[in-house]
Amino acid sequence: MNTSEFDIDCELKSAFFENAYSPFVILNRDMNFVDINKAGVDTIGISKENFLGKNLLDIFPYLEGTERYDAYKNVIDTGVAIGFDELLFKGEFSEIIFMSKAFKIGDYLGITTLDVTNVIDTVQKLKSTKTSLIEVNENLKKKNQELEDFSFVAAHDLRAPLTNLKSLMRMALESDITFNEVMPIVEKMNVVTKVMCDKITALNMVIATKANFGASKTTLEFSEVVGKLKTNYSKEIIEGRTIIKEDYSACPSINYNKVQLEGVLQTLMSNALLYRHPKRKLSIKIETKDVNGRVQLSFKDNGLGFEQEFSDKIFALFKRLHTHVDGLGVSLYIMKTIIDENGGTIDVSSQVNKGTEFKIIF
Structure with a gap:
């Protein structure tokens, strides 16, 4: 290669170094900066004049004593290049995640970097999207299973009274009996019809409750919600000679949907009053606690109770x-x-x- 070709080659390398999109730096054996390209200056935010001659630890003091700093020095000694992924650089106005590769250039150390902040962000968003899709899919599976269970129970519990009603109707139409004889059949038909209507009413209540999910929430005071219930059930409370003890000092309020919270507490109060023990005064204790940052409500009575083995079954539809x-x-x-x-x-x-x-942990 003649002198002219050598000069052109140097100029091309210099132009490439200076105008590369990614930051490039060159250091000597003492880890002092010998050169830096424009992208490096723009990224670090220090003028080239104030950069050259500085030691690597002057600009990046957090590298002192790290494996990365020792690895950079080892590249000059061995000539074996090394790369690092997902390094964090905190600039004056931004944080950048970059990949770095260190390699030997003659007696010097060259370091080139690549900004992968957007790539990492995209990957994280994709992971988040995937997680969200998995959660949505699991939720859909859960809802479908609930719908299947609900449909099965509804069909099963309505089929029996409907079959009875059809049988009674056929008996009334096909039998040659007098008015007085048909009346017991009509009365049974009336009972069966009421059972069907009650179950349909119950199913409508379930559907209405599910339709209210996602409704707005507000801050509610437990004492106010329970106070309203005590007023509504004052007759039953007096009849049961009920003693109600309340302690909401740990968690006096909760952010919840008003209709739903009232429904939960009404169920607890109503069941306690319905299934009170006939031979003693009804005692109810309502208390709130903070359990790992969540509100726990305890509702305890001294009523009839039931066998603990049925504790899972009591929440089944139409189970009594x-x-x-x-x-x-x-x-x-x-x-x-x-x-x-x-x-x-x-x-x-x-x-x-x-x-x-x-x-209950809300």
Whole structure:
């Protein structure tokens, strides 16, 4: 190569170095900067005059004593290039995530970098999107299963009274009986019809509750919600000679949908009053606690109670453990649905003739 070709080659390399999109720097064995291109100056935010001659640790003091600093020095000694991924550079006005490669140039160390901030952000967004899609898919599976279970229970519980009604109707139409003889059949038909209407009413209640999910929330005081219930159930409270103890000092309020919270507490209050023990005064204790930053509500009574083995079954649709009072067997199902939909949990412990305690984490 003649002198002219050598000069052109040097000029091309110099032009490439200076105008490269990515930052380039060159250091000597003492880790002092010998050269830096325009992209490097723009990225670091220090003028070239104030940069050259400075030591690497003067500009990046946090590298002192690190494996990366030792690795850079080792490149000059061994000539073996090394690369680093996802390094963080904190500039005056921004933070940059970059990849770095260090290599030997004669007796010097060359370091080139590539800004991958946007790439990393995109990857993180894709991961987040994937996670969101997985959550949505799981939620859809859950909803579909709930819908299947709901449809099965609804069809099963309506089929029996409908079959009975059809049989009774056929008996009334096909039998050659007198008016007085047909009346018992008509009365049975009336009972069966009422059962069907009650179950349809219950199903409508469930549908209405589910339709209210996603409604706005507001700050509610437990004492005010329970106070309203005590007024509404004043007759039953007096009849049961009920003693109600309340302690909301740990968590006096909660951010929740008003209709849903009232529905949960109404179910607890109503069941305690309905299933009170006939041989003693009804005692109800309502208390709130802070459990790992979440509100826990405890609702305990000394009523009839039930066998603990049935604790999971009491939340099933149309499931009733006590039949001596009227009921649709739907209130506890709706209550648990509300709590689950809001990301909460509910546990129940009970003993026959001793009472029941519900613990709800909202």
